[in-house]
Amino acid sequence: MARRLKNKSLYCNGLAGVLLMAICVSPGVAAQFPDVIDQRSVLSTQASHATLLSIARAGERLVAVGERGVVVLSDDSGRTWRQVQVPVSSTLTAVQFVNSRQGWAVGHSGVILHSGDAGQSWTLQLDGRRAAQQELNDAQTAALEPNADEGAQRRLVAAQRLVTDGPDKPFLALSFSDTMHGLAVGAYGLVMRTEDGGMTWQSWMGRIPNIQGLHLYAVAQAGDRYYLAGEQGLLIRSLDGGKSFEKLDSPYEGTYFSLALDSDGAVLIGGLRGNVFRSRDQGNNFEAMNNPVPVSLGSAIRIGQQVLWVNQAGGVLRSTGDSSTLQPLATPAAPALTAVVDAPDGSLVGVGFAGTARLAISNVNATSSNPERAVAE
Structure with missing residues (x-):
């Protein structure tokens, strides 16, 4: 090998x-x-700030x-x-x-x-x-x-x-x-x-x-x-x-x-x-x-009628079936994100190298062409 x-x-x-x-x-x-297979995970009060x-x-x-x-x-x-x-x-x-x-x-x-x-x-x-x-x-x-x-x-x-x-x-x-x-x-x-x-x-x-x-x-x-x-x-x-x-x-x-x-x-x-x-x-x-x-x-995730993409810089982009162009939905936060999901309250929540972050995007399904900055609330 x-x-x-x-x-x-x-x-x-x-x-x-x-x-x-x-x-x-x-x-x-x-x-x-x-052998990490045989060891239980360690609990920490800082777990939400770990690399996720x-x-x-x-x-x-x-x-x-x-x-x-x-x-x-x-x-x-x-x-x-x-x-x-x-x-x-x-x-x-x-x-x-x-x-x-x-x-x-x-x-x-x-x-x-x-x-x-x-x-x-x-x-x-x-x-x-x-x-x-x-x-x-x-x-x-x-x-x-x-x-x-x-x-x-x-x-x-x-x-x-x-x-x-x-x-x-x-x-x-x-x-x-x-x-x-x-x-x-x-x-x-x-x-x-x-x-x-x-x-x-x-x-x-x-x-x-x-x-x-x-x-x-x-x-x-x-x-x-x-x-x-x-x-x-x-x-x-x-x-x-x-x-x-x-x-x-x-x-x-x-x-x-x-x-x-x-x-x-x-x-x-x-x-x-x-x-x-x-x-x-x-x-x-x-x-x-x-x-x-x-x-x-x-990473990519389908949410409703759209697919959200997370890039290496932590930016979030959107694609829809009726368009051949990805639309920036959020500009990069610091540090970078690795994945996002739509939260129950309609917001977008991301994870990355500094843990979790609620993104300043009030409506994931909005169609505005103006990108919003992805920052933790």
């Missing part, structure tokens, strides 16, 4: 720096640190996650926050709730956490050790099939390496369509699937056309359609509920960090240098969208 780590070193100094911290540490060095990477709504509650297993909750639209403890101290990279109570978070060391009470308590459903072993088991079975090809053998070798390396690979994104069905993706092509709410997880790495093991940064689904996006312009699609996947022709060779499906079903992808593309035919063809702020886009 040392060769791959060397090739990935450039990602340790940019948009994905925090997300990929685990990748930039060799297995030998990582082994010297306490993702935020989601659980009904009337906001849930944000970040470094060292920090999870903070707000019941007043982001004005005040309190920390809850989780069973790991791994950095958490993404969080999603499918209703007011059921949610999942993923992160470093291959961890997947579940909450059934709006983020108040969490259980560990999967970690990197079990994920690697699951992939090895599946790869061994596939290699013994009568029609096994060279690809099956390559998968087996890669799976054996996963087990040998230990739980040093992070999950970077997740997508649940309901309380039962979800997908988690991450570094080196990690893909895990559940159909029972996370009680069990299966490796889907053998289904994904990603021979190089490129990092997967984003995933989205709607019905039987799945879309995955990652480094070096990697775009993957399934139109049959995950039974088969195909690699799409990418309009861009750079890395994609964000992916969203708009209210009309169009596929939107964003990545390095502010490049944004849209497909109205399920990914067969893409058109470039105009982004007046050529800064890398780290």
Whole structure:
């Protein structure tokens, strides 16, 4: 894996720096640190000021996650926050709730956490050790099939390496369509699937056309359609509920960090240098969208009839189905934001390298062309 780590070193100094911290540490060095999978997160009165990477709504509650297993909750639209403890101290990279109570978070060391009470308590459903072993088991079975090809053998070798390396690979994104069905993706092509709410997880790495093991940064689904996006312009699609996947022709060779499906079903992808593309035919063809702020886009979220994008500088932009141009909604705050969500009171709440911030945007759905400054209230 040392060769791959060397090739990935450039990602340790940019948009994905925090997300990929685990990748930039060799297995030998990582082994010297306490096993964060087995250590509960540390409670701190300053948790809401920690580096936070993702935020989601659980009904009337906001849930944000970040470094060292920090999870903070707000019941007043982001004005005040309190920390809850989780069973790991791994950095958490993404969080999603499918209703007011059921949610999942993923992160470093291959961890997947579940909450059934709006983020108040969490259980560990999967970690990197079990994920690697699951992939090895599946790869061994596939290699013994009568029609096994060279690809099956390559998968087996890669799976054996996963087990040998230990739980040093992070999950970077997740997508649940309901309380039962979800997908988690991450570094080196990690893909895990559940159909029972996370009680069990299966490796889907053998289904994904990603021979190089490129990092997967984003995933989205709607019905039987799945879309995955990652480094070096990697775009993957399934139109049959995950039974088969195909690699799409990418309009861009750079890395994609964000992916969203708009209210009309169009596929939107964003990545390095502010490049944004849209497909109205399920990914067969893409058109470039105009982004007046050529800064890398780290996250995207659909809110009503629009998609909000957060760029590396902390700016927030909006795209709508009837426009081919992104509209700046908020100019950068200091420090940068990593994600935003619409709060129950209609405001926009962001998280980033200095924790949480209520943004000075009174109506997320406003259509004014005048950008507002994103500052903490």
